[in-house]
Amino acid sequence: MRLDALIFDVDGTLADTEEAHRTAFNLAFEQLGTGWKWSRTDYRRLLSTTGGKERIARHIASLDLTDGERAELVARIPHMHAAKTRFYSAVVRDGAVPLRPGIARLLDEAATTGCRLAIASTTTAVNIDALLHATLGTRALDLFGVIACGDQVAAKKPAPDIYLLALQHLGVRADHAIAFEDSANGLRAATAAGLWTVVTPTLRTEAHNPDDAGLVLPQLGDPQAPLVGEPGGRLRECAWLSFAELSSLREEALS
Numbered sequence: 002m003r004l005d006a007l008i009f010d011v012d013g014t015l016a017d018t019e020e021a022h023r024t025a026f027n028l029a030f031e032q033l034g035t036g037w038k039w040s041r042t043d044y045r046r047l048l049s050t051t052g053g054k055e056r057i058a059r060h061i062a063s064l065d066l067t068d069g070e071r072a073e074l075v076a077r078i079p080h081m082h083a084a085k086t087r088f089y090s091a092v093v094r095d096g097a098v099p100l101r102p103g104i105a106r107l108l109d110e111a112a113t114t115g116c117r118l119a120i121a122s123t124t125t126a127v128n129i130d131a132l133l134h135a136t137l138g139t140r141a142l143d144l145f146g147v148i149a150c151g152d153q154v155a156a157k158k159p160a161p162d163i164y165l166l167a168l169q170h171l172g173v174r175a176d177h178a179i180a181f182e183d184s185a186n187g188l189r190a191a192t193a194a195g196l197w198t199v200v201t202p203t204l205r206t207e208a209h210n211p212d213d214a215g216l217v218l219p220q221l222g223d224p225q226a227p228l229v230g231e232p233g234g235r236l237r238e239c240a241w242l243s244f245a246e247l248s249s250l251r252e253e254a255l256s
Contacts, residue, residue: 002255004248006171006178007111008164008196011122011129013183013203016098016136019048025089026053029081035074051123051157051186054082090131100136101201103221103241108137108144110244118144121167121180121191123151123158147171159186164194179215179251188214197251199242215254218242 012018023044030037037060039047047056061074092098111118122129129150133141147170154162168175175195182188182200191198192213200214201221211217222228222241231240238246 002252003177004116004179004251006117006119006168006173007107007181008119008121008167008171008178008191009181010183010187011120011132012124014101014181014187014201015104015120016100016132017203018093018098018132019044019203021092021098022053022085022089025085025092026056028088029084032084033077033081035081048184049186051159052151053085053124054078055157057081086125086127089128093128093131093135096135098132098135101220102226103223105137106223107221107242107244107247112144114244116244117146117171117173119147119149119167119171120145121149121163123163125152126150159189159193161190161193164191164196168194176255179247182214185211197254199247216242216247216250 009015012022020041023039023041026044027038030039039060047059050056050059057078058075061071061078064071064074066074108118120129126148129148133145137144147167149163149167149170151157151163154160154166156162164175164180168178171178176197178196180187180191180194180196180198182191182198183203188198188200188211197215198213199216199218200211201218202211216235218228218235220226220228222231224241227240228234228236232238236242236246
């Protein structure tokens with residue numbers, strides 16, 4: 002079955018961005034005088050809620066507040082999130098968040114075959130743009146023909162809406178595409194959209210259950226960063242996931 006497109010999540014998948022996001026949230030909270038500071042443990046718990054505004058809302062819901070105090074804070078969520086986005090973009094532009102191993106290589110391999118590339122992420126367009134330009138430069142927009150982001154759909158992951166939107170804009174059937182994710186919510190969204198999915202967990206998502214994934218790897222790997230135990234574990238050809246092997250593994254799984 003023909004492989005026409007690869008669709009990538011951003012946070013945790015293209016790059017391990019979550020610590021940069023946590024730092025940006027805390028800088029925004031400090032600037033706005035909320036008195037909040039999310040620890041790594043706090044943020045790991047909050048990651049089960051998809052979307053930055055939604056995480057702030059969940060935090061507010063957990064506080065012991067009067068109805069009036071809660072309503073006032075909820076009304077400030079867009080302002081808090083906008084401040085957080087400015088801090089995050091600055092961190093990323095400084096080059097503090099590299100792509101995960103193997104991402105740039107696989108993007109290039111896929112592009113040279115004519116396979117189309119897309120993004121399906123619940124983060125904002127501003128965050129995506131900052132990361133892509135910091136890591137891939139001006140060629141980022143040439144690589145990704147479709148960028149679907151969270152504010153374009155009513156329901157965020159684990160709902161399949163963002164993947165269905167990306168497929169619609171690509172003009173590609175789900176069985177002619179592959180999704181790349183790092184989390185349980187992302188995997189649920191991709192599989193609900195009918196996509197065979199590669200999962201590369203991070204330290205924050207490695208405890209998630211990826212049973213529905215087509216392929217699970219610690220990362221995509223590179224000649225300079227080979228995967229331990231490969232080939233011979235999940236891969237057969239080399240110690241990194243090549244576009245050729247990705248295509249053949251998918252084909253075998255769907256046949």
